[in-house]
Amino acid sequence: MSKTLLEAHDLHLSFRGVKALAGVSFSVAEGDLFAVIGPNGAGKTSLLNVLSGLYRPQQGRVVFMGEDLAGQSPQQRVRKGLGRTFQNLELFRGMTVLDNVKLGAELAVGGYTDLMPKAQIEWKIRHHAEEVLDYLHLSPYRHVPAGALPYGLQKRVEVARALAGRPKLLLLDEPMAGLSLEEKQDLARFLLDARREWGVTLVLVEHDLKAVLELSTGVLVMSYGEVLYQGAPAGVRENPRVAEAYLGRSA
Numbered sequence: 187m188s189k190t191l192l193e194a195h196d197l198h199l200s201f202r203g204v205k206a207l208a209g210v211s212f213s214v215a216e217g218d219l220f221a222v223i224g225p226n227g228a229g230k231t232s233l234l235n236v237l238s239g240l241y242r243p244q245q246g247r248v249v250f251m252g253e254d255l256a257g258q259s260p261q262q263r264v265r266k267g268l269g270r271t272f273q274n275l276e277l278f279r280g281m282t283v284l285d286n287v288k289l290g291a292e293l294a295v296g297g298y299t300d301l302m303p304k305a306q307i308e309w310k311i312r313h314h315a316e317e318v319l320d321y322l323h324l325s326p327y328r329h330v331p332a333g334a335l336p337y338g339l340q341k342r343v344e345v346a347r348a349l350a351g352r353p354k355l356l357l358l359d360e361p362m363a364g365l366s367l368e369e370k371q372d373l374a375r376f377l378l379d380a381r382r383e384w385g386v387t388l389v390l391v392e393h394d395l396k397a398v399l400e401l402s403t404g405v406l407v408m409s410y411g412e413v414l415y416q417g418a419p420a421g422v423r424e425n426p427r428v429a430e431a432y433l434g435r436s437a
């Protein structure tokens with residue numbers, strides 16, 4: 187059986203009375219492509235924000251590779267191998283694609299900079315960045331400002347930047363939102379390749395149920411901050427709580 191990489195234990199998060207997370211627990215095994223789905227306002231982005239350290243839960247624990255992450259900043263979590271992309275693009279639009287992706291690689295290398303000569307660090311950063319650009323077929327655009335690219339390619343650059351940090355686990359917030367069917371298929375292929383090639387475990391929030399059921403190894407369904415279902419994708423449609431709350435039909 188594969189090793190557990192990430193565990194959430196009884197997470198609670200409220201915003202002035204609004205319960206974004208109401209006792210969320212689940213676990214992700216190494217090598218999973220784990221999808222988080224649920225209607226608008228279900229708490230999916232809040233969950234990623236708690237896992238990545240942007241929000242501090244009022245209650246509960248996040249454990250990554252056996253270590254409780256309480257009190258650790260987002261940067262510390264990235265250095266430990268917990269990467270993240272955002273729902274709305276967070277690229278530096280005026281910077282080239284290469285420089286954006288190098289920023290991701292810098293974060294990964296940043297943890298041990300004091301121990302390496304500067305030239306070696308720069309080589310390592312450049313090497314990581316170029317490798318990922320090549321892998322995601324972005325090399326032809328490396329000197330183009332990120333903001334000048336079509337939206338679909340910008341989304342791919344954001345994924346590239348996160349992968350350049352060599353995460354053990356990458357949290358992806360709606361990586362396919364706003365993409366055409368062809369762009370979605372391309373991105374799905376890149377994610378599956380990255381998972382196979384670099385052994386990165388993927389946790390993605392996604393609205394496209396068809397894509398989720400086709401791609402994922404495990405699914406977490408949320409509604410109003412609660413977990414309705416965790417298990418294999420095949421069981422999602424048959425689950426009566428999911429059918430009622432998420433798919434909008436009575437069980």
Ligand SMILES: Nc1ncnc2c1ncn2[C@@H]1O[C@H](COP(=O)(O)OP(=O)(O)OP(=O)(O)O)[C@@H](O)[C@H]1O
Binds near residue numbers: 201
């Ligand atoms: N920073 C915040 N301040 C106040 N309320 C918030 C904040 N972030 C989230 N919420 C509230 O928490 C609840 C869960 O929101 P969240 O964005 O996590 O849901 P979601 O499942 O990601 O939704 P969507 O699919 O629309 O992105 C919502 O009621 C939302 O209004």
